Amino acid sequence: MNALVYLEPEQIAWGEVSKPTLLKPTDAIVKMTKTTICGTDLHILKGDVPTVTSGRILGHEGVGIVEAVGSAVTAFKKGDHVLISCITSCGKCEYCKKQMYAHCEDGGWVLGNLIDGTQAEYVRIPHADNSLYAIPPGGDEEALVMLSDIFPTSLEIGVLYGAVKPGDVVAIVGAGPIGMAALLTAQFYSPAKIIMIDMDRSRLDVAVRLGATHVVDSSNGDVAKAVLAHTKDGVDVAIEAVGLPQTFDICQHIVRPGGHIANIGVHGKSVNLELQKLWIQNITLTTGLVNTNTTPMLLKTVESKKLMPADLITHRFTFDQILEAYEVFGNAAEKNALKVIISAGDD
Structure with missing residues (x-):
C-alpha cells in the first residue's frame, strides 16, 4: 500500500510501505476513504513532537471501511463505515474509567505518533470497539472527518x-x-x-x-x-x-x-x-489533550444538522496528491486554506 511517511523534520514522502495486519484480537484494519491534515502534523514536521520517529506513517483523523477485525472485536464487522477517533482507548484502565481516554494506559494519542496513522490506504486501529464510531447511513463522511479530532x-x-x-x-x-x-x-x-x-x-x-x-x-x-x-x-x-x-x-x-x-x-x-x-x-x-468523550454527542449534532463541520473544508485532494495538500495546508494564509480533505482515488 501507499502511505505518507515522516522521515525527519521538514521531510516527508508518499510511497509504498507494508500493509498493516491484525496484531491483537482487539484490532481492526480499516481501509481509509478520507483523511485530513492537522495542525499537529505540522508541529511534527517542525520537530516539535520528539516521540514521532523516522519511518512513522502520519495522521490521526479520518473515516473508512472496516477491512478486517480481530476475534475480540464485537461492535464492528467487515464492510462497516466508521469514524476513527484520534484517541485510542482500551475502555478498561483507570484513566478510561474516568473518561480520560487521552491517558489510556494502552492507548491515548498513538495514531501517527507512536504507531502508524491514517494518512495511508490502510490503518490498524487498536482497541477497535472503543476507538471507532459507526457512521450513520447517509452520513456526510467529509464532515465527519472533522469529528476525529478538531471538533x-x-x-x-x-x-x-x-x-x-x-x-x-x-x-x-x-x-x-x-x-x-x-x-x-x-x-x-x-x-x-x-x-x-x-x-x-x-x-x-x-x-x-x-x-x-x-x-x-x-x-x-x-x-x-x-x-x-x-x-x-x-x-x-x-x-x-x-x-x-x-x-x-x-x-x-x-x-x-x-x-x-x-x-x-x-x-x-x-x-x-x-x-x-x-x-x-x-x-x-x-490545558489538555482531547479525550473524545464528546464524540457521540457531536455525531448527533452533525446528524441533526445543528453543527456543520463541512463549512471548514476549503480544499480537496486525492491520496496521490497528499504532498500538494501538505504544501497548501502548510501555507494556509497564502492559499486561504482551513481544512483539506484527502480522499481515496476510487472514492
Whole structure:
C-alpha cells in the first residue's frame, strides 16, 4: 500500500510501505476513504513532537471501511463505515474509567505518533470497539472527518474546560481550524460575545460568517487594547488556539478577574507565565489533550444538522496528491486554506 511517511523534520514522502495486519484480537484494519491534515502534523514536521520517529506513517483523523477485525472485536464487522477517533482507548484502565481516554494506559494519542496513522490506504486501529464510531447511513463522511479530532478538541479543551456559559464574553486567539471549531461549538452555550483574533483578514471574514460577533486583526497595533475595548474589564474566557508564546501572552493580558484561560494550542516552546499578575486575579488556567468523550454527542449534532463541520473544508485532494495538500495546508494564509480533505482515488 501507499502511505505518507515522516522521515525527519521538514521531510516527508508518499510511497509504498507494508500493509498493516491484525496484531491483537482487539484490532481492526480499516481501509481509509478520507483523511485530513492537522495542525499537529505540522508541529511534527517542525520537530516539535520528539516521540514521532523516522519511518512513522502520519495522521490521526479520518473515516473508512472496516477491512478486517480481530476475534475480540464485537461492535464492528467487515464492510462497516466508521469514524476513527484520534484517541485510542482500551475502555478498561483507570484513566478510561474516568473518561480520560487521552491517558489510556494502552492507548491515548498513538495514531501517527507512536504507531502508524491514517494518512495511508490502510490503518490498524487498536482497541477497535472503543476507538471507532459507526457512521450513520447517509452520513456526510467529509464532515465527519472533522469529528476525529478538531471538533471534540475544541469543544472539550476550549469550550468546556473554559467553562463557557450563557452571557459570557469569549475571545478565541487563532482563527485556524481549531479556533473555528471552538467558535462553532462555543455557540452551543449562548455566549454574549465571541471575539476572534487573527492576523489573516480572510479568516476573520469567515469567522464573522460562522458567528463571531467581533474580530480583531492581530497584525495591527495593541491587540489586548483592541480586545478590551469590546469588554468591561476583560473576557470571561480566553481560548488559546495557536500554540505560540505570543498568542498565550494575548490570553494573559485580556482575561478578566475570575476568568478562564483555556489552552488548546500545541506548544513547542516555553511560554512566560505571568503568575505575579495572575495569582491575585482568581484566574483558572487549563490545558489538555482531547479525550473524545464528546464524540457521540457531536455525531448527533452533525446528524441533526445543528453543527456543520463541512463549512471548514476549503480544499480537496486525492491520496496521490497528499504532498500538494501538505504544501497548501502548510501555507494556509497564502492559499486561504482551513481544512483539506484527502480522499481515496476510487472514492
